[in-house]
Amino acid sequence: MSTNARDMPRREGAFEREPARRVFAAELRECRYQFKDGEDEKSPTFALLPSGQRSNRIYLVGTLTEKTRQGEQNMFYRGRVVDPTGTFFVMAGSYQPEAMQQLAKIEPPQFVAVIGKPNLYQKPDGSWLVSVRVESITVVDKDTRDLWVLDAAKHTLDRVDAFAKEPTPDILKTKEQYPTIDPSLFRKIAYDALAQIKM
Amino acid sequence: MDYSEAANRISRKFAQGGQTPDVTKIEGKLKRLVDEFGVQPSEAERSVISELAKEYNLPAAGPGGSAAGKGGGTEEKKIAEGVPGEWVTIEGKIVALSAPASASIAQSGIIADDSGAIRFVVWAKSNAPAMAEGSWYRIESAVVDEYKGVANLKIHSGTTIKEIAEDRSLIPTPSPIKDLRPGIGGVRAKFIQEWEANHERMLQSGLLGDETGTIKFVIWKEPGKERLVPGAVYNIFYAQVDEFNGRLSLNLNAATILQEEGEIAVSGGETSFTGAIVHIAPGSGIIKRCPVEGCNRALSRQNYCPVHEIQPKFVYDLRIKGWLDDGEKTHNILIQRDVVEALTGISLEKAQEIAENNPLGMDEVFLQMRDAVLGRYITCHGREIDGRLLVNKCEKVAFSTGDHTALLNRAGGAPS
DSSP, rough: OOOGHHHHHOOOOSOOOOOOEEEHHHHHEEEEEEEEEETTTTOOEEEEEEETTTSSEEEHHHHHHHHEOOOOOOOOEEEEEEEEEEEEEEOOOOSSSSHHHHHOOOSSSEEEEEEEEEEEEEOSSSSEEEEEEEEEEEEHHHHHHHHHHHHHHHHHHHHHHHHHHOOOOHHHHHHHTTOOOOTTHHHHHHHHHHHSOOO | OOOHHHHHHHHHHHTTTHHHHOHHHHHHHIIIIIIIOOOOOHHHHHHHHHHHHHHHTTTOOSSOOOOOOOOTTBOOOGGGOOOOOOEEEEEEEEEEEOSSSSSSSSEEEEEEEEEEEEEEEEEGGOOOOOOOTEEEEEEEEEEEEEEEEEEEEOOTTEEEEEEEEOOOHHHHHHHHOEEEEEEEEEEEEEEEEOOOOOSSEEEEEEEEEEEEEEEEEEEOTTOOOOOOOOOOEEEEEEEEEEEETTTEEOOOOOOOEEEOOOOOOOOSSSSEEEEEEEEETTEEEEEEEEEEETOOOOEEEEETTTTTTTTTTTTTEEEEEEEOOSSSSSEEEEEEEHHHHHHHHHOHHHHHHHHSSSTTTTHHHHHHHHHHHOEEEEEEEEEEEEEEEEEEEEEEEOOOOOHHHHHHHHOOOOOO
């Protein structure tokens, strides 16, 4: 085994930032599978959404309903952000100082926009927790929340439609990893979320 | 050491001839030659090229070499017909002379006929007579080869040069920007954007545009060189078209540049994206710029300009650098001052007041602007250059009941 610099994998072409996927809480909480794309220590980690798309980063807007400070030496904040379909668990620790300061300043309840990375944990009792490690969190207005619901619904429907067509490698992986989930479930979730927006 | 650039250059060269060599393989060969066998990179490149040429049954490129052995290779040609690796005889007019880059070069410049133009180099060792700009010459037994991907006419000791009595005026036809190829080219274009000169030897750089696209240009400092006027339309002949990392740019130092009165409706590049702002990068907010004429670089916190050192009389400016994300792709955006003012509601005067009276100083402006725009949906209009959208207009996205209804219908089904 050689550890020469020239053995390091190199990224081809210009840097492409991973897009932030739009996903409802009800779908995100069903994630059970995450994987690394590549062997490198710095290769991105993806959570596989049950509608058939990988996601390294998500963007969500909802209501911050509570936040708690935890830990002494390694202080971090946890928060709950609610969308029309369920709850996102968000956290920001000392490795995300900017996000932690932002979250520390916000007094719930508030509409917030969160950009962050999904992470899967299995608790000792075997149940799963999907949390979002916050990169940034800002207070926004209700218009932004409503726009996000439209946006998340559109992308959810796009994924569900794509799932029924040509299978991509990610879709094949989804069928393998989530054999019991029928993605058309997320069509109904999107409908219910849209229906909650008052005219 | 990185070999991908060289490997891509080699592969592009063969791709022009319709071959499709394996870039990874080329890279591997280069790496092996240089790292394992200590071969000079230029020599490694040459040997990979000749190996591939053999593989594809092509005549080897390069000075002298096998082309000379083919005999009779010195037939008279039009300049545009010269192919790297060939010996040629041409008749043409010296349309530009440039300062030789090295002591081993006696003269360099551009020679043209009615078919096109090519750069030439006269080796000092060739003892060739000096040629004059504007005169016509017959050049016998010169070699066409390739330097940095651009065809080049080499005049060596075996070349004969005769001045000929010709007085034709050459009127080159400009080509659309999208059709430019590495070599010598001409365009009729508008100077649409001036960029910060990022090198002290650089006189000016920016963007030229015509109906078909845009291209970067550069003028290096040299006696007698003049800056172009932003917004003006130019006829540019005999500019050197360079290629770097697959992108073309124009070097105007040897070019003939004529300003004209016309107008060009520059198209291409103007685009717009809608999405959420998912990141505001450091260096956004209020910044200080170097006050030296034509510099305009952003200064460090200590008012330090990379070229002009400490500048206590800096000029304030506003900008936002960030990422706009539509859920499928993330676009790098750079928002200019007036758009920042409209988007954040913070004017330059107000930002300056905040920066000067707040304990956090300029950081406070960054934080206020971040809190005003991060996570919001906006549409940005502007020009995309080198993967970055330079935003000259933007608006917040408004909720549309039409979209809402359409999505409800698409999600389908009766309410449950």
